[in-house]
Amino acid sequence: MSVVIQRSRSGAADEPGYDRPPYLRDYWRVVSAERRAAVALLALCTLVATAVAFLWPPTYEAEVLLAPVPQSRDQSLGLGGQFADIATMIGLTLGPRKDRTAEHLAALRSRSLAMGFVQKESLRPVLFAERWDAGSGQWKGGAPTDWEAYERFDEDVRSVSMDWKSGLITLRIEWSDPETAARWANALVQFANERLRADAIEDATRRIAYLQKEVARTGAMEVRQAIFRLIEAETKRRMMAATNVEYAFEVIDPAVTPEERAWPKRVLMIATGFLVGVMLSVTVAFVRRAWSGPCPTGTDPATPWVTGRT
Known part of the structure; x- marks a missing residue:
């Protein structure tokens, strides 16, 4: 108008x-x-x-650049033919293991990993400083629940992104103290590798125990030979997991203490x-x-x- x-x-x-x-x-x-x-x-x-x-209050951002561990570093001994058929009959899978990048990325973003890290580092009094009485060592109005702790950590502290073109993963930790942000970022990657490695060792150990029971129950030489090969493959996988510190994520660029605040601009x-x-x-x-x-x-x-x- x-x-x-x-x-x-x-x-x-x-x-x-x-x-x-x-x-x-x-x-x-x-x-x-x-x-x-x-x-x-x-x-x-x-x-x-x-x-x-x-x-x-200023917020600082620490980043860790990660690369998923190549598939070749987490493969079982390749078996085929009739051995593969026998392994399928007893409920095991032979051959190269599938690419677990998406699975490991989901684990890095998971609630289970976040809560495990919060428990390991005793982060509740830090995340909920306004509700924690440091003098008496008690909570004001009750301790935060697991869900509250996860929401605070996932929404305000941790973020994970992946560049699907390059295949690289970026883990970001935002916090008011720059040294704490860098320490948490590196510690979270280490914790994720340790947990995923422990899961792989436990899985391989369970498979070996199952195969040893199967070999004791069968008398067919061909089947026993196939099971021994399966035990060899799982033993190799367990050994690789036990000796590989960076089991799921290889650190390309670790987090350093940021000198510039991310917010406010x-x-x-x-x-x-x-x-x-x-x-x-x-x-x-x-x-x-x-x-x-x-x-x-x-x-x-x-x-x-x-x-x-x-």
Whole structure:
């Protein structure tokens, strides 16, 4: 909707006025007429944004760059033919194991891993410092539940992303203390590798125990030979898991103590406050001028009604 500027003709107050589209200077006159309120509002918004930017507790971000362990480093001894058929009959799978990158990535993001890490590092008093009384060593209003601890850690502390093009994984830890953020990031990767490695060793041990029972129950030489080969494959897999510290994730670039805060971005926040102040100032200026109403007709033609002055 366009604004119509009405003026009376110079020297002819009794003649009807004429209309024209508003010029840019007309809008500027509106703001200029309300400059005190506009400047005050602009200064207020900028000062509030500046105060928030400098008073907001800083957050630091530590990153670990990871590469999934290649499939060749977690393969069973390849067997085929009739041995594969026999293994299938007793409930085992032969041949190269499937790529477990997606499975390991899901484990790194899982609730189980997060809660295990929180328990291992005793992080509840740190994550919920506002509810922990360090003097008495007790919780104020009850200890946080496992779900609350997981929500706080998963939403405010840990984030995991993967570049599917390069296959690299980035683990980020955000916290108010930079040294703590770096330490948690490296410790979480180590904890994930230890847990996944322990699971692989336990799985291989369980398979070996099952195969040893099967070989004791069968007398067929061909079947016994196949089972011995299976035991050899699972023993090899267990040995590789036990000796490989970086079982699931290989650390390409470990986390270091960040020197720059990730948030707040002070320049961005102050600039945003200034722009918001400009928009509010202009809006308030036009609202105040529209509320005051136009000047009577027959006023000085050099001063449009939008200025509200005669």
